Amino acid sequence: PGEVHLSENPMLGEIAEKAVLDKLKQCSLDIPGVRIITFHDTRVTGRSDVASKDAIREVDNMVFAEFQGLHFSFIFETKCNAVIHKSIDKRKKAVAQLTKLKKILATELSITVDDIHRHVMWPNMAPTEACLCGSMHPTFTKLRPNPEPAGFHIFKDTFDGDNFSNWFRDQISDPTKAISEGKFESLLTHFTLLSIGALHDKEVGSFCVLAPDQIALVHTAAHSLGRPLGVRGLAGTGKTICVCARIQRLCQAGNLCMPAKACYVYFNEHVKILVENILIACGVNMSFVKFIDWNINENDVQSIFEDKAILQNLIVNEKVRYIYVDGGEDMGINRLNSACRDIVNSTDVADDGDFWLLFDPFQGIHDKHSMEK
Numbered sequence: 001p002g003e004v005h006l007s008e009n010p011m012l013g014e015i016a017e018k019a020v021l022d023k024l025k026q027c028s029l030d031i032p033g034v035r036i037i038t039f040h041d042t043r044v045t046g047r048s049d050v051a052s053k054d055a056i057r058e059v060d061n062m063v064f065a066e067f068q069g070l071h072f073s074f075i076f077e078t079k080c081n082a083v084i085h086k087s088i089d090k091r092k093k094a095v096a097q098l099t100k101l102k103k104i105l106a107t108e109l110s111i112t113v114d115d116i117h118r119h120v121m122w123p124n125m126a127p128t129e130a131c132l133c134g135s136m137h138p139t140f141t142k143l144r145p146n147p148e149p150a151g152f153h154i155f156k157d158t159f160d161g162d163n164f165s166n167w168f169r170d171q172i173s174d175p176t177k178a179i180s181e182g183k184f185e186s187l188l189t190h191f192t193l194l195s196i197g198a199l200h201d202k203e204v205g206s207f208c209v210l211a212p213d214q215i216a217l218v219h220t221a222a223h224s225l226g227r228p229l230g231v232r233g234l235a236g237t238g239k240t241i242c243v244c245a246r247i248q249r250l251c252q253a254g255n256l257c258m259p260a261k262a263c264y265v266y267f268n269e270h271v272k273i274l275v276e277n278i279l280i281a282c283g284v285n286m287s288f289v290k291f292i293d294w295n296i297n298e299n300d301v302q303s304i305f306e307d308k309a310i311l312q313n314l315i316v317n318e319k320v321r322y323i324y325v326d327g328g329e330d331m332g333i334n335r336l337n338s339a340c341r342d343i344v345n346s347t348d349v350a351d352d353g354d355f356w357l358l359f360d361p362f363q364g365i366h367d368k369h370s371m372e373k
Helices: 012-030 088-109 163-172 181-194 212-218 239-252 269-281 298-303 308-316 333-345
Strands: 035-046 055-067 070-078 117-121 128-130 136-138 229-232 261-266 289-293 320-326 352-359
Touching (some): 012 035, 035 088, 055 163, 070 088, 070 163, 088 117, 239 320, 239 352, 261 269, 333 352
Parallel strands (some): 229 352
Antiparallel strands (some): 035 055, 055 070, 128 136
16 A cells, blocks of 8 residues: 555554655655655565475565666565663564565575565664663664674664665665566565555556456457357456456557447446546546446347347447446346356357456345345
8 A cells, every 4th residue: 555554543563664664655756766666564475494384474564676777675674662672572573574584485486585685674763872881882782793784773863854765775776785677576476466455546446466367358369249258256356357457458459449349338337437447547548438327228238138139239330349248146136047048049140359248146236145046
């Protein structure tokens, strides 16, 4: 998500994580030419070695940056502590969490991880601490050597003013800290897939990642319009998204045009508005998309499966070549069963294109429960 949404009475940890994300967002404004993608509060599951069991770890920030043709990756663990002498165990825990996560990524992605840079963020902690010797020491180094490399811990002073942007600029200006483009893409793909549920535009869900079966459907070949394709899937499995992706694909290929338009048949006005917004966000030319309301029987659409003349009218007179009946369960189970029989027994129509009937067999607004049939 683009924001850290604080609870009504936010904990110090929430506020600290928000401070880190806000600084990363500021970097994108302060550093010309940088491109930053960050995933926050992402849950990662995997093995730290091939013999171990799956472990679950939460990543406060997985940061990807492209700058001056180079690629960089960072893992941030954020701690809200301010009192140094009470935070030794937190330091050890943070280091262990970051180490474990790198091992999981190495095992699950079969990559080397030494060039994925780790940092613990301490937005509330001073960078130095007083000592009985009368001197000030860098935090966590008093009376013992610091087991982490210099710069591993990022303290409160870095969060003042432009200091964070300057620090981040230094990191991505060092070519020795860069990773290969292939590793960058592998890591980015991995975290994208982990974050599917959150990766969407707030209004229209324009950022989506298709699963393999969805990709297969979106890339399926055109078929005879006389033999509709039944697409069965439970609620929330992405049937409507597949329709949108298919129409976008047709548009990008130049197959969507005035003599070959798409027709989206809907049962719910809210879904129609959602589809319309998604297609607009995806750059589809909406003059080539026709919407038909099943409930008011526009273009006699309720007879489209039984009466081939209705289909021919859409093809010949309305210049429609791609038809998507989305939400077929709301025909009612008896009519849906009839439509499915008509699909099986239908005869070919000369024209090729798309004719999809999408439905969830386990629900429908006209039935007490569709499974009873």
